[in-house]
Amino acid sequence: MKISNNLFFGPIDNLNSQSFFQILIIRLIFCYDPLLKENNLTNLTLIGLGLHDENGISLQGLEKAKRATYVFAEFYTNYMPAIKISNLEKLIGKQVKILSRKEVEDHAQEKILIHAKKYPCVFLTPGDPNIATTHIDLRLRAEKEGIRTSIIHSASISSAIAGATGLQNYKFGRTVTIPFKSTSISEIPYENIFENKSRGLHTLALLDINSESHLFMSIPEGLTIIIEMEERLRKRCTTKNTLAIGVARLGSPDASVKAGTIENLQRFNWGDPPHCIAFPGKLHFMEIEALKILCKADPELFEI
Amino acid sequence: MKISNNLFFGPIDNLNSQSFFQILIIRLIFCYDPLLKENNLTNLTLIGLGLHDENGISLQGLEKAKRATYVFAEFYTNYMPAIKISNLEKLIGKQVKILSRKEVEDHAQEKILIHAKKYPCVFLTPGDPNIATTHIDLRLRAEKEGIRTSIIHSASISSAIAGATGLQNYKFGRTVTIPFKSTSISEIPYENIFENKSRGLHTLALLDINSESHLFMSIPEGLTIIIEMEERLRKRCTTKNTLAIGVARLGSPDASVKAGTIENLQRFNWGDPPHCIAFPGKLHFMEIEALKILCKADPELFEI
Numbered sequence: 001m002k003i004s005n006n007l008f009f010g011p012i013d014n015l016n017s018q019s020f021f022q023i024l025i026i027r028l029i030f031c032y033d034p035l036l037k038e039n040n041l042t043n044l045t046l047i048g049l050g051l052h053d054e055n056g057i058s059l060q061g062l063e064k065a066k067r068a069t070y071v072f073a074e075f076y077t078n079y080m081p082a083i084k085i086s087n088l089e090k091l092i093g094k095q096v097k098i099l100s101r102k103e104v105e106d107h108a109q110e111k112i113l114i115h116a117k118k119y120p121c122v123f124l125t126p127g128d129p130n131i132a133t134t135h136i137d138l139r140l141r142a143e144k145e146g147i148r149t150s151i152i153h154s155a156s157i158s159s160a161i162a163g164a165t166g167l168q169n170y171k172f173g174r175t176v177t178i179p180f181k182s183t184s185i186s187e188i189p190y191e192n193i194f195e196n197k198s199r200g201l202h203t204l205a206l207l208d209i210n211s212e213s214h215l216f217m218s219i220p221e222g223l224t225i226i227i228e229m230e231e232r233l234r235k236r237c238t239t240k241n242t243l244a245i246g247v248a249r250l251g252s253p254d255a256s257v258k259a260g261t262i263e264n265l266q267r268f269n270w271g272d273p274p275h276c277i278a279f280p281g282k283l284h285f286m287e288i289e290a291l292k293i294l295c296k297a298d299p300e301l302f303e304i
Numbered sequence: 305m306k307i308s309n310n311l312f313f314g315p316i317d318n319l320n321s322q323s324f325f326q327i328l329i330i331r332l333i334f335c336y337d338p339l340l341k342e343n344n345l346t347n348l349t350l351i352g353l354g355l356h357d358e359n360g361i362s363l364q365g366l367e368k369a370k371r372a373t374y375v376f377a378e379f380y381t382n383y384m385p386a387i388k389i390s391n392l393e394k395l396i397g398k399q400v401k402i403l404s405r406k407e408v409e410d411h412a413q414e415k416i417l418i419h420a421k422k423y424p425c426v427f428l429t430p431g432d433p434n435i436a437t438t439h440i441d442l443r444l445r446a447e448k449e450g451i452r453t454s455i456i457h458s459a460s461i462s463s464a465i466a467g468a469t470g471l472q473n474y475k476f477g478r479t480v481t482i483p484f485k486s487t488s489i490s491e492i493p494y495e496n497i498f499e500n501k502s503r504g505l506h507t508l509a510l511l512d513i514n515s516e517s518h519l520f521m522s523i524p525e526g527l528t529i530i531i532e533m534e535e536r537l538r539k540r541c542t543t544k545n546t547l548a549i550g551v552a553r554l555g556s557p558d559a560s561v562k563a564g565t566i567e568n569l570q571r572f573n574w575g576d577p578p579h580c581i582a583f584p585g586k587l588h589f590m591e592i593e594a595l596k597i598l599c600k601a602d603p604e605l606f607e608i
Contacts, residue, residue, distance in 0.1 A: 046467070050362055051457060058459070059366065059395075060359035091363075128459060130467030136594055140470070143597045153355060153464040153555055155362070155432060155457035158473060162462075163350070163434030163455045166444070169462060170479045174505055177474065199499065201478055251457055290440055293447045 044116040044142045046129035048154025049073075051251025053082035054091060057124075061152040065092045069119035072112055076101045076211045077134060078126035079274045081249055088124075096124065101134070101212070108138055116147045128156035157250060157276060161204050164257050165245050165278050166290020173201035173281070178222045180208045180215070190229035193279050194237040200282035207275050216273035219246040220266045223277065227262065238262060238279065245278040245295055246270060259297035348420040348446045350433035352458025353377075355555025357386035358395060361428075365456040369396045373423035376416055380405040380515045381438060382430035383578045385553055392428075400428065405438070405516070412442055420451045432460035461554060461580060465508045468561050469549050469582050470594020477505035477585070482526045483512045484519070494533035497583050498541040504586035511579050520577035523550040524570045527581065531566060542566060542583065549582040549599055550574060563601035 045064050050056020057065070065071055073096050075083070089096050103111045115121050129135050129151050139149045162169035173196030176189040189205060196203045205226075207217035226238045238244075240263040248256040248270045258268060265277075280287070283302075291297040349368050354360020361369070369375055377400050379387070393400050407415045419425050433439050433455050443453045466473035477500030480493040493509060500507045509530075511521035530542045542548070544567040552560040552574045562572060569581075584591070587606075595601040 048459065050364075052364075055364035055367070056362050056457075058354055058360050058362055060354075060356075062363065063359065128463045128467060130470070131463060131473045133472065133590065135467070136470050136472075136590060140590070140593055140597055151464075151467045153360075153459035153467065155352065155459060156463035158463040158466075159432045159435060159460035160455075160457040163432060163439070163457065166434070166440050168437065168440075169435045170481065173478055174476060174503075175474045195503065199478075286437065286440060286444070289444055293444055 043120055043148040043150065044112070044139075045120075045122045045150050045152060046135055046139065047122050047124050047152040048128045048156070049080060049083070049124055049126055050155040051127065051157065051160060052080060052249070053252075054084060054088040056080075056154060056251065057091075058152060058154060061154065062091060064152055065122045065124070066094075067120065068094075068122040070115045070121040071096045071124065072121065073098050073124035074101070074104055074134075075126060076104075077132040079209055079211060079216060080126045081252060081272055081274065104138060105134055108141055112138070113142055113145055113147065116142060117145065128154050128158070131156055131158060155251065157206065158204065160250055161247065161276070161278055164247055164250050164255070164294075165259070166294045167202050167245075167278060167280060167287055168284065171200070171202050171281060171284075172196075173199060173203055175204045175206060177206045178208060178217065178225055178277075180210070180217060181225065185225060185228060187229060187233065190226060190233060190235075190237065193226070194235050197237055197279070197281050202281045203279040205277040205279060207277070209274065217275070218273070219248065219268070219270050219275045219277055222275070223262050223266050243280055243291075243297070243301060245280065245291070246275065247278065248272070248275045250274075250276070257295050259291045259295035259301075261301070347424055347452040347454065348416070348443075349424075349426045349454050349456060350439055350443065351426050351428050351456045352432045352460070353384060353387070353428055353430055354459040355431065355461065355464060356384060356553070357556075358388060358392040360384075360458060360555065361395075362456060362458060365458065366395060368456055369426045369428070370398075371424065372398075372426040374419045374425040375400045375428065376425065377402050377428035378405070378408055378438075379430060380408075381436040383513055383515060383520060384430045385556060385576055385578065408442060409438060412445055416442070417446055417449055417451065420446060421449065432458050432462070435460055435462060459555060461510065462508065464554055465551065465580070465582055468551055468554050468559070468598075469563070470598045471506050471549075471582060471584060471591055472588065475504070475506050475585060475588075476500075477503060477507055479508045479510060481510045481512060482521065482529055482581075484514070484521060485529065489529060489532060491533060491537065494530060494537060494539075494541065497530070498537075498539050501541055501583070501585050506585045507583040509581040509583060511581070513578065521579070522577070523552065523572070523574050523579045523581055526579070527566050527570050547584055547595075547601070547605060549584065549595070550579065551582065552576070552579045554578075554580070561599050563595045563599035563605075565605070 047061040142149050176192045178189045193203045207222045209216045230238045241261050244262050245259040246265045288302050351365040446453050480496045482493045497507045511526045513520045534542045545565050548566050549563040550569045592606050
């Protein structure tokens, strides 16, 4: 048992009124803080929220969040189109503190770790935690301070892309991200798609986002960059007639998955973000079937 | 409105007694089956159960399963160490019909599709659905019969491996499966690890399972096969001194993640399945930090 440093006004501001008074009474009578854990048990659990809205969290993740003293979240590593923080707070039964990139990357110490040293905390992230480098960094910093960390995994575009398109998971090569155009265009995504293709492998291309300025690259924008690269490097890897698959809002009830030529997909109206693209490598006959049936590809595309 | 072919003894055997009698009364009085949906709404939803036990299902997946008339499940594509079917049935509120590989692959028509044509059905799978070819095949067969299908994604080893080890997700090349030894050993996994490594990429190696005979390849067994390949092909890709990471029971509270030389990992006591292995490619300094801190790698391994 340890006495809280901040016995009466400790982390109970994020509880509902009933729990607030229960904990206050225990603190007053027993000089003991039921929210405080022994140091060797304090921890930081990263919990994935999945792809679409607050209902993508697993039962295990929700249970852990309910038991935490503090619940943090970030929404800058990915875009969850339909998440409602008020619903998430209702599910968990406590306030969710949303942190910006700057707060997580530059001020983790005072925003998160100081609490996680004393109290069980959870950190909610879109998709599956630790796909983003920023989460690994946070976890390493916590562990270096003696805070035990763990992850409760959830759905991620990295594995969901196989199910959504019918392309076989073990045939995906490395994933690429197509960044927004800056002064120069990076050749890396194109080179990686080319390398994967030359080994017969598929490529998942994630599209850049800038959540702070609410900018999300669309499928046509991503394809335009890839076509520009093709025109510059001319490896006949992604021409206008190359087959690709656009995937919009995966995991949502109005998800859109469509295979066609790049030219085709550039003209299609994809709707709201997030978007991503799959560039197929060598196709197995069952994958061709899946592209026709699940991704509405024109059968003529596969005729020799 | 449609009258069920099987009005009194239709799919109500999997309900609790209260719902059973409610539905029976509605059927008797109105000659209408409330479980039956209009044909254009009937569907088959594949729902992922995640990595460890029944609490890996998302809230969205659970809600969908509760609303389904029939709930099917398979546990032959992967092993979920702690799943309790009775708990799963309690969560969903109805019977879960577990199907064998033979039933799904050879008898999908009479076991699943015949019901999904009339009633909303869900099919629960370990991990994230459609990572396994057998799920894509089921989905294609359903769609060909006019049954609308969809997926509710969940955690998969394919993306969780990045979080568990701290290796960066976008640096993983193609995934391999190390099969049980038969008359000849396949060289494909070794060749793929070599190809990934020569591009600086990491490899996730899944280990074969035969759930019907309850056989699960262990990390030491998988490594022994890879060492045998090394001795045969001699590309200096996976020698006894090569760094690898063993991952056992990912997603469970007693998960074990350990980096070390292959020789090291072969001697380690990994406990219960499922196991898998990651073979790192070129390491970034933050990945090295992660291997030391999260995967308990000996710091001497990284000294030059």
